Amino acid sequence: xxxxxxxxxxxxxxxxxxxxxxxxxxxxxxxxxxxxxxxxxxxxxxxxxxxxxxxxxxxxxxxxxxxxxxxxxxxxxxxxxxxxxxxxxxxxxxxxxxxxxxxxxxxxxxxxxxxxxxxxxxxxxxxxxxxxxxxxxxxxxxxxxxxxxxxxxxxxxxxxxxxxxxxxxxxxxxxxxxxxxxxxxxxxxxxxxxxxxxxxxxxxxxxxxxxxxxxxxxxxxxxxxxxxxxxxxxxxxxxxxxxxxxxxxxxxxxxxxxxxxxxxxxxxxxxxxxxxxxxxxxxxxxxxxxxxxxxxxxxxxxxxxxxxxxxxxxxxxxxxx
Numbered sequence: 504x505x506x507x508x509x510x511x512x513x514x515x516x517x518x519x520x521x522x523x524x525x526x527x528x529x530x531x532x533x534x535x536x537x538x539x540x541x542x543x544x545x546x547x548x549x550x551x552x553x554x555x556x557x558x559x560x561x562x563x564x565x566x567x568x569x570x571x572x573x574x575x576x577x578x579x580x581x582x583x584x585x586x587x588x589x590x591x592x593x594x595x596x597x598x599x600x601x602x603x604x605x606x607x608x609x610x611x612x613x614x615x616x617x618x619x620x621x622x623x624x625x626x627x628x629x630x631x632x633x634x635x636x637x638x639x640x641x642x643x644x645x646x647x648x649x650x651x652x653x654x655x656x657x658x659x660x661x662x663x664x665x666x667x668x669x670x671x672x673x674x675x676x677x678x679x680x681x682x683x684x685x686x687x688x689x690x691x692x693x694x695x696x697x698x699x700x701x702x703x704x705x706x707x708x709x710x711x712x713x714x715x716x717x718x719x720x721x722x723x724x725x726x727x728x729x730x731x732x733x734x735x736x737x738x739x740x741x742x743x744x745x746x747x748x749x750x751x752x753x754x755x756x757x758x759x760x761x762x763x764x765x766x767x768x769x770x771x772x773x774x775x776x777x778x779x780x781x782x783x784x785x786x787x788x789x790x791x792x793x794x795x796x797x798x799x800x801x802x803x804x805x806x807x808x809x810x811x812x813x814x815x816x817x818x819x820x821x822x823x824x
Contacts, residue, residue, distance in 0.1 A: 513544015577815030716748030
């Protein structure tokens, strides 16, 4: 018998463990295993979010003490699906500016975490916008806001409108997603172009960046942060506000909660031969034509992706609150 699994890493190993547990035939039992995170990576978003709840620093010693105390909390899991291919996310999904910074800056990994700040400046000075559209089901608390920023869409207009794709939770080996009838939900649409689309499950993405200040561990929703427009100087200013979460107060930022989400990624507005990168929990899910290292294999194609949230599916060791 085991009391839990502890990951000494950044967020990547935690994501690998959750994906492994959910791919087992006995996933219903396996996913109940409590998981601990001791921060030891470049990005420690889950550990930072846990420790920040109680005002403690994101350090290995505080995280270890929290695990030893044995308190637990639930964690939402997002299923990212494309046909029968699935990836289970607990941190974030990004497309556009944020994904480009995260993945393309890997060639500067020798610089440590500073690579992200410096590459952000480079990427903003040579700003890209991407064509595309998003569809989403807003949380009840975001419905009024969603009506102001988006258009209603019928289920027949959605890219995944067949019954096999719209009904999640069919009988297969391993976990396939929450049991949702997506045809019965109220969908909204926002047309591009976009600078960045960023979807977050917990408040912090790293030790010093809080993209989604209102995110909760197990509310059954993910928080969406969208940059659609703004000057280069304004974007640089927004990036400096990530540490406090004040960027979401900008009129150039759309910020709301969703239960389900469909991403239709497109090409750059200035070059229709080049697509972008879709980054999920620090891993590349898809690369468009002409994107950084586009010749490398990825789990999914640069095409429509569906996200659905299962409330409190996983369990984390957590500081007592």
